[in-house]
Amino acid sequence: MTTSRIEPEAPSHRQSASAEILGAALEQFATAGFAGTSLQQIADAAGYSKSSVLYHFTSKEALLEAAIGPAVDRLENVLSGLARLRESSEARELFVEEFIDFLLEYRLEVHTFINQGQSLVGIPGIDRANAVLGGLTSSFAAGLTTVEEKLRFGVALGGAAYELVASMNFGDEEFPHEERRSALITIVSELLAPIQNRQTTA
Amino acid sequence: MTTSRIEPEAPSHRQSASAEILGAALEQFATAGFAGTSLQQIADAAGYSKSSVLYHFTSKEALLEAAIGPAVDRLENVLSGLARLRESSEARELFVEEFIDFLLEYRLEVHTFINQGQSLVGIPGIDRANAVLGGLTSSFAAGLTTVEEKLRFGVALGGAAYELVASMNFGDEEFPHEERRSALITIVSELLAPIQNRQTTA
DNA sequence: ACGCTAACTGTCCGATCGGTCAGAACCTGA
DNA sequence: TCAGGTTCTGACCGATCGGACAGTTAGCGT
Known part of the structure; x- marks a missing residue:
């Protein structure tokens, strides 16, 4: 199920130029921000000229879109899987697991559009991400009545996302992948538990 | 020598120029990012010329520092209050309350250096903020042994911070202040509860 | 009325931004 | 060997960046 994120081809030790540039760009966007990253920086980091970057990607915006x-x-x-299985309680469990896996696999991308999603409206990829996230919150929060329940949902998902994002900022020791994964699933599930209990009992 | 830099006076309806500029800058920094905000934008938003902005604040960096x-x-x-009362369990309660109040009061500032703290190293105010946050995590996480406990702490604080920050991004209805405050305190306290239990029982 | 000072602005500067374009270098098949 | 296409780059463009600086305006003590 988990296909490689970047080029599936490129059998040799050297990635394709597009993939190298894309990787460098994504890292810069996540750490320095879209506005704070120049094409020259990306080119330098990838080992190409600025012109080469613009040869592979028609514009800076297109580069961001391809990256995320x-x-x-x-x-x-x-999320589409979530919508289908909305009612069952174990579906929630499954969703939490998939969501955490998603966060773990796409850290840099999540970092990029979580921190800058609002300031980059207009770029199609960003708008799509915002729409998807908006759909998630509304579809999930539709059944939530009290303020605490809604906040609980926001803290759980936002907190999990932010934890992974912040862990590369500070000098946090890097935890073993599997341990971190299961711990996050536990925590988020626990945070969402009161919501599930209410829905299954009421 | 003559007067304070940021006027506490100005009794009329009109704020002092410095305060107006500072407010406009903070809003731009929080929403568009430091790199994504130009002095011209700040000047326009505040209703002054770019030269005036640089008259009141010696540089763009100084403006950011004054803002946060x-x-x-x-x-x-x-956090200094937290250090003094570290051991008691109710001190943790008090800390959570104060921390949430801090987040509520300084939303824009928190948004600014949470999202960009890593990319703005070198600016004194940012470095100070990073040091303080680093001290918080280390002092708090010193007593935490398992990965889950550390993650629990990170998700709690990061989630609370992110929730407030994200609430102004999406079309979230704005909750009543007091209700939101108490709900956040409940959630964060609950997240941190297993840590306290372990420390008081073990 | 005068001069001093704080507040404010227009103009200019070098650097850098994203992006265009013509051509160099390289690889291929014929 | 050579033609054709892909990849890559340096030179260049207008716009905008943060910032410097001289000058104008307004307020105030004398």
Whole structure:
């Protein structure tokens, strides 16, 4: 199920130029921000000239879109699966697991459009991501009545996302992947538990 | 020598120029990012010329520092109080309350250096904020042994911060202040509860 | 009325921004 | 060997960036 994120081809030790540039751009966008990253920086980081960057990607915006596009695709899949299985309680469990996996796999992309999603409206990929996230909150929050329940949902998902994002900012020791994954699932599930209890009992 | 830099006076309906510029800058920094905000935009938003902005603040960096400085001061106070009362369990309760209040009061500032703290290293105010936050995590996480406990702490604080920050991004209905405050305190306290239980029982 | 000073602005500067374009270098098949 | 296409780059463009600076305006003590 988990296909490689970047080029499936490129059998040799050297990635394709597009993939190298894309990777460098994504890292810069996530750490320095879209506005704070120049094409020259991306080119330097990737080992190409600025002109080469613009040869492979028609514009800076197109580069951003290509960088976060796959993550948005994956998120859409996760959420469409959620919509189908909305009512069951174990569906929630499954969703939490898939969502955490999504966060773990697309850290940089999530970092990019979580921190700058609002300031980059107009770029198609960003708009799509915002729409998907908006759909998630509304579809999930539709059944939530009290303020605490809504906040609980926001803190759980936002907190999980932010934790992964912040963990690369600070000098946090890097936890083992599997341990971090299961711990996050536990925490988020626990945060969402009162919501599920209410819906299954009431 | 003559007067304070940011006028506490100005009794009329019109704020002092420095305060107007500072407010406009903070809003732009929080929404568009530091790199994504030009002095011209700030000047336009505040109703002054770009030259005036640079008259009141020696540079763009100085403007950022002045904008988030008070928030960092306040955060330092909150955390120094935490250090003094570290061991007691009710001290944790108090800290959560103060921390949430801090987040509520300094939304824009928190938004600014949470999203861009890593990319703005070198600006003194930002470095101070990062140091303070680093001190918080290390002092708090010192007693935490398992990965889950550390993540629990990160999700709680990061989630609360992110929720407030994201609430102005999406079309979230604005909740009543007091209701939101108490709900957040409940949620964060609950997230941190297993940590306290372990420390008081073990 | 005068001069001093704080507040404010227009103009200019070098650097850098995103982006265009003509051509160099390279790889292929014929 | 050579033609054709892909990849890559340096030179260049207008716009905008943060900032410097001289000058204008307004307020105030004398």
